[in-house]
Structures are given as C-alpha cells and as structure tokens.
Amino acid sequence: MSSLIEGYNYDIFISYRQKDNKYDGWVTEFVDHLKTELEATFKEEISVYFDINPHDGLLETHDVNESLKEKLKCLIIIPIISRTYCDPKSFAWEHEFKAFVEQASRDQFGLMVKLPNGNVASRILPIRIHDITECDVKLFETITGSILRGVDFIYKEPGVNRPLRSNEENPGANLNHTFYRNQVNKVANAIQEVMSAIQHPGETPETFSSKGGTPRLSTTKNKWIKIIAGVIFVISLAVAGILFIPGFLKANKQEQKSIAVLPFTSLSEDPKNQYLADGMMDAILTHLSKINDLRVMSRTSVEQYRQSKKITTEIGKELGVRYLLEGSFQKSGDSIRLIVQLIKAGKEGHVWANIYDRLWNNVFSVQSEVANKIASELRGILTPEEIEKIAEKPTENLDAYQAYLRGRFYTDLPHFSLKDWNEALLAFQEAVDIDTTFALAYAELARAHGRLVFLSLDPSDSRKENAKACADKALRLGKDQPRVQIAIGYYYFYSRRDYLQAIKYLDIAEKSLPNDFDIFSAKAEIYLATGKWDEHLRFLEKALVLNPRSASSLTDLAKYYWLTRRYKEAIDAANKSISISPESMFPYLFKAWSYWCWKGPGKESLETLKAAPNLYEWWLWSWYWQEVGEGDLQTALQIADTTKGWGVDTKGFAIPRNSLLATIYKYQGKDELAMENYKIAAGVMEEKVAKDQNKRQYHSALGIAYAGIGKKEEAIAEGQKAVRMMPIKKDALYGIQPMQDLAVIYTMVGDYDRALRQLDTLLSKPSWITRVWIDWDIRFAPLKSLPEFKILMAKYPVKN
Numbered sequence: 001m002s003s004l005i006e007g008y009n010y011d012i013f014i015s016y017r018q019k020d021n022k023y024d025g026w027v028t029e030f031v032d033h034l035k036t037e038l039e040a041t042f043k044e045e046i047s048v049y050f051d052i053n054p055h056d057g058l059l060e061t062h063d064v065n066e067s068l069k070e071k072l073k074c075l076i077i078i079p080i081i082s083r084t085y086c087d088p089k090s091f092a093w094e095h096e097f098k099a100f101v102e103q104a105s106r107d108q109f110g111l112m113v114k115l116p117n118g119n120v121a122s123r124i125l126p127i128r129i130h131d132i133t134e135c136d137v138k139l140f141e142t143i144t145g146s147i148l149r150g151v152d153f154i155y156k157e158p159g160v161n162r163p164l165r166s167n168e169e170n171p172g173a174n175l176n177h178t179f180y181r182n183q184v185n186k187v188a189n190a191i192q193e194v195m196s197a198i199q200h201p202g203e204t205p206e207t208f209s210s211k212g213g214t215p216r217l218s219t220t221k222n223k224w225i226k227i228i229a230g231v232i233f234v235i236s237l238a239v240a241g242i243l244f245i246p247g248f249l250k251a252n253k254q255e256q257k258s259i260a261v262l263p264f265t266s267l268s269e270d271p272k273n274q275y276l277a278d279g280m281m282d283a284i285l286t287h288l289s290k291i292n293d294l295r296v297m298s299r300t301s302v303e304q305y306r307q308s309k310k311i312t313t314e315i316g317k318e319l320g321v322r323y324l325l326e327g328s329f330q331k332s333g334d335s336i337r338l339i340v341q342l343i344k345a346g347k348e349g350h351v352w353a354n355i356y357d358r359l360w361n362n363v364f365s366v367q368s369e370v371a372n373k374i375a376s377e378l379r380g381i382l383t384p385e386e387i388e389k390i391a392e393k394p395t396e397n398l399d400a401y402q403a404y405l406r407g408r409f410y411t412d413l414p415h416f417s418l419k420d421w422n423e424a425l426l427a428f429q430e431a432v433d434i435d436t437t438f439a440l441a442y443a444e445l446a447r448a449h450g451r452l453v454f455l456s457l458d459p460s461d462s463r464k465e466n467a468k469a470c471a472d473k474a475l476r477l478g479k480d481q482p483r484v485q486i487a488i489g490y491y492y493f494y495s496r497r498d499y500l501q502a503i504k505y506l507d508i509a510e511k512s513l514p515n516d517f518d519i520f521s522a523k524a525e526i527y528l529a530t531g532k533w534d535e536h537l538r539f540l541e542k543a544l545v546l547n548p549r550s551a552s553s554l555t556d557l558a559k560y561y562w563l564t565r566r567y568k569e570a571i572d573a574a575n576k577s578i579s580i581s582p583e584s585m586f587p588y589l590f591k592a593w594s595y596w597c598w599k600g601p602g603k604e605s606l607e608t609l610k611a612a613p614n615l616y617e618w619w620l621w622s623w624y625w626q627e628v629g630e631g632d633l634q635t636a637l638q639i640a641d642t643t644k645g646w647g648v649d650t651k652g653f654a655i656p657r658n659s660l661l662a663t664i665y666k667y668q669g670k671d672e673l674a675m676e677n678y679k680i681a682a683g684v685m686e687e688k689v690a691k692d693q694n695k696r697q698y699h700s701a702l703g704i705a706y707a708g709i710g711k712k713e714e715a716i717a718e719g720q721k722a723v724r725m726m727p728i729k730k731d732a733l734y735g736i737q738p739m740q741d742l743a744v745i746y747t748m749v750g751d752y753d754r755a756l757r758q759l760d761t762l763l764s765k766p767s768w769i770t771r772v773w774i775d776w777d778i779r780f781a782p783l784k785s786l787p788e789f790k791i792l793m794a795k796y797p798v799k800n
Contacts, residue, residue: 003047005198009073010049012191015096016080017087026129026163027080028052030153030184033166033311037188040313040346046191049074072100075109075198076191081128081150086136100124101143112146113197121194126150127187129163151186152178167309170267172328172339172355179341181312182350257378258321260297261285263306267330267337277329278412279405280338280367284325286483287371289513290389291382294375297321298517299412301547304580316345318549323351323378334360340370342377352377363401364393389512392481400435403427407444418457424448432470439478443487446470450494459694467495482516485509489522497730499530517546524556531732533766536560551581558590563733563766567598567800588612597770598798624660633664658684659701662708667778678708696725700741707748719745728765736767744779755780756788763796770798 003011014031021027031050038046049071077100079085079092087093104123105111112120126140128150140148153164156175166180264281266274281299288296297319305315312324327340341353352373356366368390375382382390395401407427410420425448431441449467452458471491478484489505492498503526510519524539537560543553554577561570574591577584588608595605627636662677682705688698703718719742728735739762746755759780762769771793774780783789 003073003075004044004195005075007073008075009070010047011075011195012046012048013072013074013077013096013100014048014050014080015077015092015100017082017084017090017092019084020080020082020129024165026165029166029309030080030127033184034187036311036313037184038191041188041192042195046195069099072096072103074100076123076125076194077104078125078127078187081126081130081132081140081148083130083132083136086132086139088139098143109198109201111144113194114201115193115197121190121197122146123194123198125187125190125194128152128154130154131156131161151183151190152176153180153183154178166311167307169265170328171265172267172330172337179350179353181343185350257293258295258297259288259323259325259374259378260302260315260319260321261288261299261325262302262315262327264326265328267328267339268332273331275406275409276331276402277327278409280329280363281327282408282412283367284327284370287367287390288374289516290482291371291375291386292514294378295321295515295546297547298550300521300552301517301550304549304551312343313345316343320548321345323374325374331360336360336363336366338366338370342374360398363398394440394481394483395431395435395438397435397438400431400438400441403431403434404438404441404444407431407441407448411444411448418452421448421451432473437477439474439481439484440487442470442474442477443484443491446474446491447487447494450491450496454494454497456695456697460692461694464495467491471495482509482512486513486516486519486522493522493526493529497529499526502526515546517543517550520546521553521556524553528556528560528733529731531729531765533560533564549580551577551584551587554580555584555587555590558587558594562590562594562597563768565597565766565770565798565800567594569800570594583613585612593768597768597773598800600772600776633668637661637664659705659708663779666708667781675709678705681705682709694725696722696738699725700738703745704741704748707745712749712751715745715749716742716751728761732766736762736769740769744777747780747782750782752783752786752788755783756786756792760792760795763792771796772798 003009005011014027016027028050031048035046035048038048077097079097084090085093101111101124109123111124112122115121122144124144126148131154137148154176155162155164155168157173164174164176164178164180164183168174168180171179261281261284264277266277268274268276285296285299288294301319308315310318312326316322316324322345324343324345325340326343327338329339330337336356336358338356338358339353340356342351344351354370354373356369358366371390372382372387394404404427407424410424410427413420425445428441428445428448432438432445435441446467449463449470453463453467471488474484474488485505486509489502489509491502492505493502503523506519506522506526510516513519520539520543524536524543527533527535527539540553540557540560544550544557547553554573558570558573558577561567561573571591571594574587574594577587578591581587588611592605592608592612595602595608599605624636624639627633627639658677658681662674662681665671665674665677682702685698685702685705688695689702692698699718699722703715703722706712706715706718719738722738723735723742726735726738728739739758743755743758743762746752746758759769759774763771774793
C-alpha cells in the first residue's frame, strides 16, 4: 500500500518498543482502533505501517536494512512514548524515531508544516502512555527541537501510572479525566490536520476544492450559465423533493433516533455493588423507552457487551443503532457519582458527556435529567405526557428502592438458578416491607413467585396465594405504570397460566412502551405455550427486528424451529446465538436435540453438549440415552450406575437412577435385576409424591416405576394424572413430556393401542417426538414389530 502523496510509501509509521505491547497488546489494540477511526475520518484510505514484532535491543552488530529505510518514507510518525521509549540504546529510538526526524527534516515538506488555520504542527505526533521523567522529556525535545506535545493515554491514580485502556473498570477514578475513545478521535483529527496541510500547502480550506478548475468564462456568459444552471438546479431539487426526500427524511429520522445503553461500570471496589450500577443503567433505559420517537435496545440486547473490548463503531453497527450511551456509577454513603457519555456510532464519535456528583436522595432527578438531555441531543421532541412519565418516581423511599434494585439484579442474571430467584424474592420482599406502597416491587414479587410455580420448582398452593396477593396489591397501587403491567402480565402467565389476562396487560403496557423488546419476547413466549405457532414466530421476529443480535431471541428461534421439525434452520439459529453468547447453555441444547431428532443420537449431538458450559448433568443424561439408543447397554449401565439423582429436584427430570438401571436390565433380559431396581425407584418416587403432590414430573416417574413392577392400573393412573396437570392444550411445550411418559407407560404395561394413539397425537403436533426419536428409545421396542406401528411411522417421515 502506498501513501496519498506520490514518492512516499506510507502515510503513518507507528514506532514503539516491543515490551510495551507484550503485557496486554495495548499498542496492537490502539492501532486497530486508530485504523477504524481513520476510516471514519478520511474519504481516502490511509496507509499505516505497524510492525507486530519490532526489535527492542540494539547491538553493535545490528544494521538497519534497506526495507526499513523504505518504510520510513512516510508522512507522519507516531512514537508511543513509554517509560522505556526514550532510550538511545533502543532500536525504535535510534533507527525509527531519530531516523525519521533526520529524513523528514530534509524532504520537500520539512519536519514542521503550516496548518490551514495558520498554526504550525509537527509531523511527529507523540502518543504518551506513561508520565515520563524530566530527563526523558528533555531528550525528546532535544531531538525534535520542539516542546513535547501529544495525545495522552495515561491512567493516573495515586501510585498508578499506566496506559489508559479501552474498557476501564473505574474511569471516574482517572485523575486525568480522559476517555479512551475520545483520545483516539483526537489522534485521528490531528492526523487529518497535518495531512490537509501536506496535501494543500499554503492553502485555506475554502480554496482546496477550486484548485485545478477550468479557466473562467466571460462575465456575461458566465452570468447566463449561472442563471440556467440555477434554474435547472431548483427544478432538480423540486423533483428530488417530490420523489425522494420524504422517504429519505423518514429513513434518516428512524436511523438517527436509535440508541443502546451499554452496561454501566461500577466504580465501587466491592463487586457486590454492581447491582447499583445496573439499576441506574436500567432506570435510564426505562425512561428512554417511554419516548415514542426513540428506538431503544433492551437490556438483554446489550448484556453481551458487558465485558466486550469492541469499539463503539463496531457495537453500533452490530446493534443497528446510531447512538450509544456509556456510563459508570458509584454510591458512597449518601453521595453518588454518575459518569455518562453519549457517542455517535459513526465517524462523529463523542457527542456529549457529563459527571453528576449528587446526593443519593437526588438519584431519581439525575435519571430524569440524563434521559431528557439525551432526548435533546438526539433532537427528540418530548410530549408533555412523556416529560411527565420520565419524571415519575417508582418510590419515595430510597432504602426500598435499593432493595428493589438488588432484586432486579438477581432476576436479570442471564442464567436461571433457583438460588438467584430466591435472593430476588428476599430483596423484593424487603422492598415492600420498607415501603408498603411500592407498586413495582409488589409486581416483581408476584412475577418471582409465579416463576417458581411455572417451572414446577414450587407449585404449592401457598406459593400461588403469595403470588396472587402481591399481584392484587400491585394493581391497586400502580395499575397505570407500564412496568407494573409487564410484571403482572408475566404473573398471569407464570402463576395462573391465564394467557388472555397476560396478553391483556402486555397490550396495555405496549401502548406506553411501543418499542419495548421485553414485551415482544413475553408475547412470543405466551403464544408458544398456547400453541399459536404463527403468532409466536411473528413476535419473535418483531423482537429480532428491534435487536437482530439478541442471543435470547435467537435461542427461542432455534427452539421454535426444533419443535416445528425444521432442524437445519434450528441449528443455524442456535449457532448464531452461540456466536453472540457462548456462555449460555440453552442454544447448545436445542442444537444437540435438533441433531438428535433429525439424525438420532450420535457424535454431532454429543459433541455439541460437551462444548456447552454448565451442562454436566444434561450431558450425562444425553450420553446415557445415546448409548441406550445405539445398543451399547453396558456403557449406559456404567453411566447410570455412577450418577446419583439425575436432577430429580433441579432440572425438572424425575427419572431416578434406579429407573434408568431397570430400563437397561429389562432389555438385557435380566428381569430380576430390573424388578429390584423398579421397586427401589417406586419407593423413591412414592416418598417424593407424598411430600409434594403438585409436581407432574413425580407422577410420571412413579407411573413408569409402577409399570416396571407390574402395577398396571396404578401406573396408568399416575401417568394420566401428570397429563391432566399439564395437558398439551394448556402448554404446547411443557405438555409434551407427560404425554410422552404416558406413551411409555402404555407400552410397558402392554396397552399398545393407546400407546400408538398417544404417539400419533404427539407426531401430529409440533414437538420433539419424531420417528428417529422413537426408534432409538428402547422403551418403545415392544411396538416396533406391530404392523400398526410401521404404518404410523410411514405417516410421519423425517424430512429435515
């Protein structure tokens, strides 16, 4: 690549010491960011020379080869000034920096160039990453003949002197008060000034475009040409206005008014206080969502960038937004500090930044102030109703608010766990105990109780009663608050499976929050449960329009394709989700199960599960069924014999170890061992059912154990009870499992007609039951010799 100026090989040469790049690749990262910034600054492509492995030491035997001399034929040099750079013994200092000074001093432009505004600038643009000694400063100035000025990338705290990072944990603690992104922009702007002076020496910006123009015509002729050209121009504008401008303005308006609020950094040294920063970020995001004229990315959409080192231009492009808000927050006693900066994702960069040092009792006014300022910067016109909504306070009690934020922190964690939701329950309960009028806390408490009911982790009557009491209180106190309405929608879905009421409250919330990602996600989940597959897909797609890189929505899309037996598309959606959020286990599951339903258990499904995080029990469970399906019963026996609970109380599976052992023994012809283990399994599940009658999984598992020991009527009764507790018409997803278990029970007790009817129903609906699935499940082996079974399998071939 050559320079913009003929006779030069590069526009920019980066000079640095290798040791300054070894620790964390700071120089490499800076160069990458600078190149991206230059692309957004210059119309032309700027060439940058950067040697990834430069020499550090200089020995007597060293000789600078001709290739380096050629590379030094550049317009600007950027020395990375560290504590070790100004060293006459170093290669970078002697054969790059000094060599450039000597060479540039003699070429056609000279070392100093005159800027278009009349000022003078050096073709040396220092980047300082450390404060250096006075001795090194003088050494630098002696070589250049000018004062050391440059752009500082130095992070300073008492006792700290290190390079400023692109992702600072505590940016507000930096005594220099500099932001990495802004400093990169300053470097690019400085380069642009010097390059303009080199390309157009002695000229002002107004004359750049006129240079090289055609000779002037006579005054009269020129006058008529101008008049004619003007008329044509006006007509052209009119035509363009009629044809294009309305659409352009509409598109431009939509493009301009979109924003993502990136996860805020906690400035506190205690990681337990992260929930306060998350709460501040969530509150500002919620306020912005109340503005109809603004498209706002959801919290789940931006979570993937919490630890990301991507630059804002890249993040903005991925999210499809024009603006990004970065922030950090700290609460210390009664004082708070909020640091925010608004960034335009294109070449414009930094738009606005501010530091708010206030008292904790002003936290709500700060949140409103930031939201209003952002709306103003984006030239949004706020209606009186929107201004009023933004000014609303969720509670007057700050202790209750802090407890509420702690609860939201636990419910918003990306991976569900019973422990986290119990922590959330305690926090929300504390909030309403402190402030008995806190509507939103009551609504979230109802939602949290309902979540435990929904997942059958605690479907007890007392849990349902607690959920109802909290929901009723929330509606009495805040039925007009959209966030209350969303939480109540979830409550009706989770706790009562009242889908009409759930949709009703989400519809009400959508009127106030028309671009809320979470509302579309909730509706998609509800329509999945009701078996309205077209509606489910429609709202999934609406959520993905708002955020095409939502890992959760892509995972839900993979689940949809898996259940509707479109396996190639399911695997593709799962892969996209994994590429965005590799730490989530669910896309791996749907990918593995898609392979399983399509091709049967094998290497593809098992390797997918092995690659997933936090999936050890799922992995073993899947490995067990794979070996059973492939006929390797001895390996399956070893797997089952080394496991303990098989997730009876954790993952929703109620298949005790002894049932798994008995299944294998049964089909090995070891009837005595099978009977012995089925009896043990029956005893285990009888105890479980006696303690908790509300878990459908327990009844299914007890029915399978009873079938194994010959209690036909009892087995069928338990299986049917599980199906009544969760019929497929009540939940199109979770109703599949008890129906499959009942088909297994019918098969085990010899009621083949009802087993086949049950499988026919499952195969006729979206589910994971396929011919392949049935083929490898040895519990259905007695059916396979029946002519009716063969007819049924031919009726439902696996197409994808």
